Amino acid sequence: MAFYEVYSHPALIRYKTNVCTRATLFVLMVFCLTYIPPLLVAYKSQGFWLKRSTYEEQPVVQFQYQMLMIGATGTAGEFVAWSTFPDFNRLLGSNLRIPAVSVKEEDSNQDGKSDRLRLQLSVPLKAEEQIYSIQLLLTFSYQLFRMSTVVMQSMAFIQHSSSVPGSQLFINGDLRLHQQIPLPHRGLHAAYNVSVVETGSPFATSYDLASIIRAYQARNCKRKCLYVFVYVCVVN
Structure with missing residues (x-):
């Protein structure tokens, strides 16, 4: 049995919210925890898998x-x-x-x-x-x-x-x-x-x-x- 389209109606749904929300804060926290701690660890440890390094210091x-x-x-x-x-x-x-x-x-x-x-x-x-x-x-x-x-x-x-x-x-x-x-x-x-x-x-x-x-x-x-x-x- 064949089916025929008798009526169609497109639906457009939009969700709006403010920028200052808990979701935005969560995304920022995830971003900071993803990139900043590894950079600090790499800086404090003088690099990952460091074999040899030199530095200068005035005594x-x-x-x-x-x-x-x-x-x-x-x-x-x-x-x-x-x-x-x-x-x-x-x-x-x-x-x-x-x-x-x-x-x-x-x-x-x-x-x-x-x-x-x-x-x-x-x-x-x-x-x-x-x-x-x-x-x-x-x-x-x-x-x-x-x-x-x-x-x-x-x-x-x-x-x-x-x-x-x-x-x-x-x-x-x-x-x-x-x-x-x-x-x-x-x-x-x-x-x-x-x-x-x-x-x-x-x-x-x-x-x-x-x-x-x-x-x-x-x-x-x-x-x-x-x-x-x-x-x-x-x-x-």
């Missing part, structure tokens, strides 16, 4: 106002010396020469961290004395905070010699961190926050520069090694 470096200076005045072992360590100065006897010292730490960009150290030493000499070589040791406090919290005592060692005596020596250098292990990202790493020089010791061996540098560079390298050294440019 907080403070001069400790500890110095040890030795100048050779001849080829037969004659020398003059001075330090900020009273016990070492007492061991020098007639070889002690107390210099005029000027120290200034500069913060070029006003960020609260010292960018440059200006140090000037003027050593008084006798009329017959001339300087052929100079050794200078300076100590610093070195701190990192951005990724790892590291506090350590570091040093700068400067050495220069010449076959002819000199009256002035200019040094320009940068402190750099030498690292052979990953730093811990939790807690305080202060294993090397000890004095570079054994202050208060009455023995001359405690102020031997070769021993100080050897112990400084070793720093328990069987397990980990972390120290700061200085690159210098010398002009005399």
Whole structure:
């Protein structure tokens, strides 16, 4: 039996509502929970499946106002010396020469961290004395905070010699961190926050520069090694 269409009428139904409804709020919440938390997790975790990454940080470096200076005045072992360590100065006897010292730490960009150290030493000499070589040791406090919290005592060692005596020596250098292990990202790493020089010791061996540098560079390298050294440019 065939069927015939006898009447048709199209129906148009429209539903209207305000934008500020619970349904709109629900959609916005779902959108935020879908995209924002993964982005925050990726940012805080330094990325997903990260194998290797690098970052730069300006350390907080403070001069400790500890110095040890030795100048050779001849080829037969004659020398003059001075330090900020009273016990070492007492061991020098007639070889002690107390210099005029000027120290200034500069913060070029006003960020609260010292960018440059200006140090000037003027050593008084006798009329017959001339300087052929100079050794200078300076100590610093070195701190990192951005990724790892590291506090350590570091040093700068400067050495220069010449076959002819000199009256002035200019040094320009940068402190750099030498690292052979990953730093811990939790807690305080202060294993090397000890004095570079054994202050208060009455023995001359405690102020031997070769021993100080050897112990400084070793720093328990069987397990980990972390120290700061200085690159210098010398002009005399």
